Amino acid sequence: MRRDLLGALAPWARNTRASTIQQLLTLVPRPGQISLALGLPAVETFPARELAQAAREILEAEPTALQYGPPFEPLKHQVAALMSRRGAPCRPEQVFLTAGAQQGMSLLARLLLEYRGSVVTEERIYTGLQQVIEPFEPDVRTVATDLAAGMDVEAVAVQLARHPPPAFVYVIPDGHNPLAVGISVGRRRELAELARRFGVPVIEDDPYGLLQYDGPPVPPVRAWDDEWVFYVGSFSKILAPALRAGWLVVPEILVPRLEVAKEAADINAAPFTQRVISRLLDTISIDSHLDALRGIYRARRDAMLSALGRHFPEEARWRRPAAGLFVWVELPGVPDTLEALRSGIEREGVTFLPGEAFEVHAGRRSHAGIRLNFSHVSCDQIEEGVARLGRVLKRALVAPPSTQPQEQSR
């Protein structure tokens, strides 16, 4: 019998559909709606004027910048300098330029993962990585996350000792999306040591590492092993996401393989954007730019933390995120955060992301909660949005307020 059109798709593609959450979030926003949902950087931080100037100068001087062409070498040197600032120096030959972190992970997965292979991740992770591995129909072995110290490294060790070993371990070292935690220094060292001992790569997804707000910055896991830890960097959160530019730092031997994989994806030719970014980095002070970004986001983070204290129900628990764009709030008394989202949209004009959106295995996780973004809205909107959401959550509470002493910082 003749198949219908969807029957012609590969099995994994046949089964994909927009999640309830995606559908809810695409409801036409009401005027005055406040979004604490998406991980968008602040538009006012984009260096639009400097980018326009750089683009104009390049186009006037060298129209061949618009031709197919190899990756722009000077940018690799500038990325290597950025990696030194990040605390994990590398050589330009180890830098592979990508169209964003998302593409970097997609290319690494193509090199590392076999169909129906296994990978190790936490129970709740960035959905983009889940989308990357989905066509491989992998066996995803999850480990818990400690909300103070990050990934459960002992559980990772158990998974690495299994046969056959997993294709890779996926980690977000700082500003975890969605759990907002940073991995402790001890656990970073152990992770690197495990990767080396078992010969299993760690994919270190680090779009927020240069956005650490308190005290001396913590270096990435790659600082402890530069062979088995493959670093994924991004310009999205420090310059602008629509540039679609990022990088990998990998052992040199992998670079030719990545070139083949990227050629298949997009011909490995983005010399124009790469030149524009390179010229921008030559003309601005990246240190001042990063300082300014951190100042803005630190103020917004603090505005959100103090608003949570004023408006959220007593049962809610959260920590101060040391990096990134999110606060993770545990809500033990709110059984259905999806329903709370619906109510937030319909009754109060406020959106957020329920923890369910990030679950690798639906329902199998240690913490129930929601992710709030603080980077995209002003401090005043944060105050108003959190007040609205507080009303939604107080209505959603089914259990009486807990009498337990509060252990975590509010």
Ligand SMILES: Cc1ncc(COP(=O)(O)O)c(C=O)c1O
């Ligand atoms: C953890 C994480 N990794 C990767 C990305 C995607 O970054 P890029 O825009 O560089 O593809 C995001 C975007 O929000 C993210 O939160």
